[in-house]
Amino acid sequence: MFILRKVIIYITMDRKTSIIILSYNNLEYTKSCIESIYKYTEKDSYEIIVIDNNSIDGSRDWLLEQDKIKVIFNNFNVGFVCGCNQGINIANKDNDILLLNNDTIVTNNWLKNLKICLYSDKFIGAVGAVCNKNENRQGVSFSYDDFETMQKYALENNVSSSYRWEEKAFLIGYCLLIKREVIDKIGGLDTLYTPGYIEDNDLSIRIIKLGYKLMLCHDCFIHHYLGTQFRKDLSKFYAVLNKNREYFYSKWGFNTFCFDEVKEASFVFIDKPKKILELDCGIGCGMLALKYKYSSLVDGVCFDDKKRDIAKHFGKVFKRLEDVCGKYDYILIGDILKKVKNVDSFIDNLRKKLTIGGKIVGEMDNLISVKNINLLLKGRGKFLNNRNNYTILDIKDIFSKKGFTFKYFAWYRNFNEEEKKLFDSLLPYNKEIRYSYYTFVVSYS
Numbered sequence: 243m244f245i246l247r248k249v250i251i252y253i254t255m256d257r258k259t260s261i262i263i264l265s266y267n268n269l270e271y272t273k274s275c276i277e278s279i280y281k282y283t284e285k286d287s288y289e290i291i292v293i294d295n296n297s298i299d300g301s302r303d304w305l306l307e308q309d310k311i312k313v314i315f316n317n318f319n320v321g322f323v324c325g326c327n328q329g330i331n332i333a334n335k336d337n338d339i340l341l342l343n344n345d346t347i348v349t350n351n352w353l354k355n356l357k358i359c360l361y362s363d364k365f366i367g368a369v370g371a372v373c374n375k376n377e378n379r380q381g382v383s384f385s386y387d388d389f390e391t392m393q394k395y396a397l398e399n400n401v402s403s404s405y406r407w408e409e410k411a412f413l414i415g416y417c418l419l420i421k422r423e424v425i426d427k428i429g430g431l432d433t434l435y436t437p438g439y440i441e442d443n444d445l446s447i448r449i450i451k452l453g454y455k456l457m458l459c460h461d462c463f464i465h466h467y468l469g470t471q472f473r474k475d476l477s478k479f480y481a482v483l484n485k486n487r488e489y490f491y492s493k494w495g496f497n498t499f500c501f502d503e504v505k506e507a508s509f510v511f512i513d514k515p516k517k518i519l520e521l522d523c524g525i526g527c528g529m530l531a532l533k534y535k536y537s538s539l540v541d542g543v544c545f546d547d548k549k550r551d552i553a554k555h556f557g558k559v560f561k562r563l564e565d566v567c568g569k570y571d572y573i574l575i576g577d578i579l580k581k582v583k584n585v586d587s588f589i590d591n592l593r594k595k596l597t598i599g600g601k602i603v604g605e606m607d608n609l610i611s612v613k614n615i616n617l618l619l620k621g622r623g624k625f626l627n628n629r630n631n632y633t634i635l636d637i638k639d640i641f642s643k644k645g646f647t648f649k650y651f652a653w654y655r656n657f658n659e660e661e662k663k664l665f666d667s668l669l670p671y672n673k674e675i676r677y678s679y680y681t682f683v684v685s686y687s
Contacts, residue, residue, distance in 0.1 A: 258286075260288070260291055266294070267297045272301060274347055284354065292311055292314075341415050360419055368418055368419060371459055413458060447494060496525065505528050505603075518574065520532065526559070540557055571597050581630070608652070611676075611678050637650075638682075641684040652677035
């Protein structure tokens with residue numbers, strides 16, 4: 243086994259990478275990005291391909307002077323998706339493909355660490371880096387005020403370790419390294435997402451459906467400005483974003499918000515679990531987060547066939563709670579009590595799936611929060627349309643009657659001025675109006 247690992251790493255170092263960068267104005271971003279590649283990437287291990295989408299800020303003139311870069315100059319802005327496909331098409335056919343935003347700055351060992359992870363397992367199809375933004379939970383805990391400090395932190399962070407590779411259901415495309423064999427199979431990005439956005443969600447699902455894994459490398463940090471031209475016109479940005487979300491739903495049968503469905507609030511009550519069951523697990527993002535954080539066996543229950551078709555790539559996923567066999571230290575139920583027809587029967591079924599001393603952890607909105615009371619006073623009550631609506635005391639009563647011990651944790655977001663005035667007037671009646679959300683834990687022995 244040790245000899246095999248050495249061979250894999252040797253192959254990794256030998257394979258070259260085509261780094262594809264899209265340019266549309268923002269010359270200073272492009273310069274900084276490429277200069278950081280030259281400085282922090284092993285020589286002769288890559289080629290740089292820039293697709294310029296008809297920039298008018300001097301980017302074209304500067305790119306013409308760069309004899310080390312392959313460049314395509316488009317006569318109009320073809321968008322991110324088509325531009326990436328152009329780069330893929332002219333890349334060396336033996337090279338892996340790395341999609342890199344021009345508003346990034348790379349760091350020591352960045353590409354080396356990505357490649358080590360990518361070739362550590364034949365079933366890994368693509369890998370991504372962490373950065374200073376926490377979209378898709380791809381952020382880091384440290385912060386900085388200047389690039390000298392950033393590079394110092396990056397050097398400390400970028401020490402290759404398989405313990406810091408997290409399997410994901412989605413990787414953002416700001417820095418995405420894809421195996422050549424995977425690119426050859428999928429052919430490129432779906433051009434119906436033109437000019438861009440959501441295409442990386444789609445690409446991730448396509449890679450997973452082929453049987454490959456996506457890995458987030460916490461041992462590879464880069465800086466991301468998140469300052470593209472397209473985001474500057476918000477009306478245009480949201481119009482395209484909504485159009486692409488609708489297309490994604492029509493293609494896959496679930497929406498992109500499924501990628502955010504992680505019951506992170508429940509983590510506050512989880513301690514050294516061996517086996518976890520997540521109810522209403524969606525496409526499996528929560529299962530993967532739990533596996534990475536706790537190194538536990540995690541199963542799921544997903545009631546939706548199309549979501550379950552994705553989640554099953556990440557572990558054992560059942561269609562119904564009744565189908566679950568075995569017992570679990572923790573069962574995460576989220577806010578599922580809102581949807582349950584017979585709560586007593588449901589809790590009885592949950593109890594059968596618990597180990598001795600096992601715990602059920604749930605999450606819920608606070609029905610009597612200032613936010614919700616304010617909406618009701620305005621005649622807005624759509625949030626009450628759920629089948630069941632419970633207060634935290636209701637939850638306590640329901641489980642206590644079944645012999646469970648009960649604890650909860652509450653938190654709130656900041657109030658706006660209107661909500662602050664309402665809070666001050668109502669506080670004497672019930673202190674619970676302060677809280678927006680609850681996490682609760684019940685145990686049975």
